[in-house]
Amino acid sequence: MRTPSTPGNSDNPGNAGNPGNPKLAADIALPSGLTAALHPGQMRRGRGADAIDDVTPAFVLTVRSDEDVVRVVDEARRAELAIVPAGGATKLGIGNIARALDLRVSLGGMASIIEHSPQDMVVTAQAGVSLARLNLALGKHGQRICIDQAADDRSTIGGIVACNATESFAYGYGTPRDLVLGMSVVDGKARLLNPGGKVVKNVSGYDLVRMFTGSYGTLGIITSVTLRTHPIPLAERALAIDCNDIVELETLRAALFASHLPLACLDFELARESGGWRAIVKIEGTAGEVDYQHECIEQIAPTRCHVFERAVPVRVAGRSNVVLRVSSKPSAVVATARAIADTIGDATEMPALAGRLGDGIMRVRIQEEDPRRALNFVRRMSEAAKQAEASVVIERAPSEIKRIIDVWGERPAGFALMRRLKDAFDPQGILSPGRFVGAL
Secondary structure (H helix, E strand, O other): OOOOOOOOOOOOHHHOOOOOOOOOHHHOOOOHHHHHHOOHHHEEEOOHHHOEOOEOOOEEEEOOOHHHHHHHHHHHHHHOOOEEEEOOOOOOOOOOOOOOOOEEEEOOOOOOEEEEEOOOOEEEEEOOOEHHHHHHHHHOOOEEOOOOOOOOOOOEHHHHHHHOOOOOOHHHHOOHHHHEEEEEEEEOOOOEEOOEOOOOOOOOOHHHHHHHOOOOOOOEEEEEEEEEOEEOOOEEEEEEEEEOOHHHHHHHHHHHHHHOOOOOEEEEEEOOOOOOEEEEEEEEEOHHHHHHHHHHHHHHOOOOEEEOOOOOOOOOOOOOOEEEEEEOOHHHHHHHHHHHHHHHOOOOOOOEEEEEOOOOEEEEEEOOOOHHHHHHHHHHHHHHHHHOOOEEEEEEOOHHHHOOOOOOOOOOOOHHHHHHHHHHHOOOOOEOOOOOHHHO
């Protein structure tokens, strides 16, 4: 594969190198095999709005079938062209700057619900179906996908699975990796693979399914997914529990864990209006089950529990151009949040901090236009997390920062295995080159 220019390593964002595509769009021609196989309406030159981390793709291709994806990957492999797949583009900010970006491949043309078996509680959908549309269709049968996304009208099933992305529902229902039963995926060798199955008890290819889930498009392009569904609850309620300090939040977390209540969600936030801590719980089930769980929670926190005005538990919202995902052990999540909050200190504009008490995932968001100040903030947060034995992934940041540091942080202990998997499924490195852990 051709070698693009390399990122700079200066601490000065203004002097960083340019990791963008070294060839301009006008310099690259599509392989004849693609122009013959795809309809003219499926191909166009890249524009500024198509850029990923300020790198504009030479072409944008919209695929409509598995066969289209196989042909695109095969021709790109032969011509040594780099591909970044995209669905609703809600997660494209996650990852390092690509070493090269020739083709942005849109799965938006693959938006059909292939099969739904209500009795088996399983659904298969093409990768370009949005979460909102899929849940609307499933709702007619009293079912849903227990994954929540802020932009569910734009977040596609393929992108959600590729990023293993969910929010509050992770506590009660797990991550997409726990809900995916099977998939179709085209790897970097242009092979159409079908790991997994279409029923809950079929575990064939389970490890392969888990491997592609959360690989961020670096091992293959997911074209369809089979997911487990859940019934829509008859009743639901969100409760907010205000805590006087971080110690109370930890006491509450431990008490809720010890209660063994089947909570759907268990979140926390640093309340911006008061500067205090708040736990947010979502309970679901029959009306009687919801009432019972509510009573149990009020016994744990009798004076501070009230029905929350939001139907869905907390998500860190608001305008921000820097987003950090901090991961700790569930038992250490509150201590990690305290370390992060202490590092924030008395900032003039308080960053947003919220997360999940169940699995130790939290996010910190700020809006900072000055790249130097933003970089300083990122480094301070990363050091605080490291001291708390947590890890940090930069989910969103200006390209000036991405040119300096690896957004995934330190390479994990299993990086050598990740490298072997990349070599096995994408030996030429044409799929999202450089965007994943360790610049894979």
